[in-house]
């Protein structure tokens with residue numbers, strides 16, 4: 294376990310000599326030391342890694358700022374940037390936590406872009422396809438044209454195989470019932486258990502194509518073509534760097550219950566790795582974004598015309614929108630009056 298060792302930076306005489314040839318700063322550049330001792334927000338670790346799925350991981354490999362004044366967090370870089378833009382105006386909201394909460398509430402997001410995180414991630418290709426849609430990150434991916442893909446395929450456990458959702462065309466929710474009923478007369482597996490087993494057998498057959506992939510590349514087929522036959526459950530890897538503003542956007546979309554369960558596991562790992570580095574920002578994000586609720590104009594109108602705590606429907610013929618309104622009322626503990 295890495296420890297949180299303070300850096301005792303010289304406060305008066307910064308190091309001027311370069312220990313690697315060619316890395317000295319030009320003579321006309323002036324070194325300015327930190328004003329006070331600093332701490333490494335990553336606790337001096339090379340990386341912090343959380344395992345995901347069966348072979349995946351999210352590893353935090355770097356952060357900006359990496360060094361912050363002792364006793365502070367990287368939230369400080371956001372506050373510092375905001376104070377440049379607000380100048381004297383921050384006197385009313387001068388407390389750091391209050392300022393960050395103000396920024397998040399009012400969607401003043403550019404100060405959040407002053408913080409960046411770099412991750413090394415291994416995930417199945419079907420997850421990478423969803424992830425890459427977040428265009429504001431900088432990405433460098435493993436090249437399966439250049440190198441052989443490692444033998445790593447995602448296989449869910451039998452009891453985690455989800456059925457197609459009836460209400461959401463894009464989702465799976467309930468899992469197949471795979472364990473025999475406690476009072477079952479026959480030891481034969483149920484039809485649900487058989488379907489789940491069939492699904493795993495199908496993934497096994499797809500994974501077995503890896504042997505053909507190796508054989509064909511050995512026989513001289515180019516790697517860029519041989520990979521065409523591999524399933525999207527094969528793992529890829531990338532370095533992914535993004536500023537905090539866009540990471541929060543990614544987390545809002547990919548930790549949400551509408552996102553696919555597998556990418557939620559990665560997004561949650563990413564959240565857990567950055568939360569200790571920018572705790573004030575993450576708290577404000579949960580309060581004003583992730584765990585908050587957006588009300589449309591129609592929903593506000595329905596709320597305003599509620600009588601004795603009983604709220605009516607919204608003025609729409611759209612069944613899905615009405616159902617979403619019902620779900621919001623239920624989560625608010627309000628009685629629906631229709």
Ligand SMILES: Cc1cc2nc3c(=O)[nH]c(=O)nc-3n(C[C@H](O)[C@H](O)[C@H](O)COP(=O)(O)OP(=O)(O)OC[C@H]3O[C@@H](n4cnc5c(N)ncnc54)[C@H](O)[C@@H]3O)c2cc1C
Pocket residue numbers: 426427428429430539542546547551552553
């Ligand atoms: C539950 C779920 C289901 C989805 N289903 C589908 C689907 O069925 N099909 C599909 O194709 N996609 C789907 N997506 C992907 C989705 O449409 C977005 O592409 C993805 O979530 C990335 O969001 P983003 O564009 O906000 O992110 P980013 O690309 O990170 O962009 C962040 C923000 O930057 C700005 N920005 C970025 N690039 C530009 C640009 N070129 N011009 C102007 N502004 C820009 C925008 O404000 C944008 O919101 C789904 C996403 C989720 C979460």
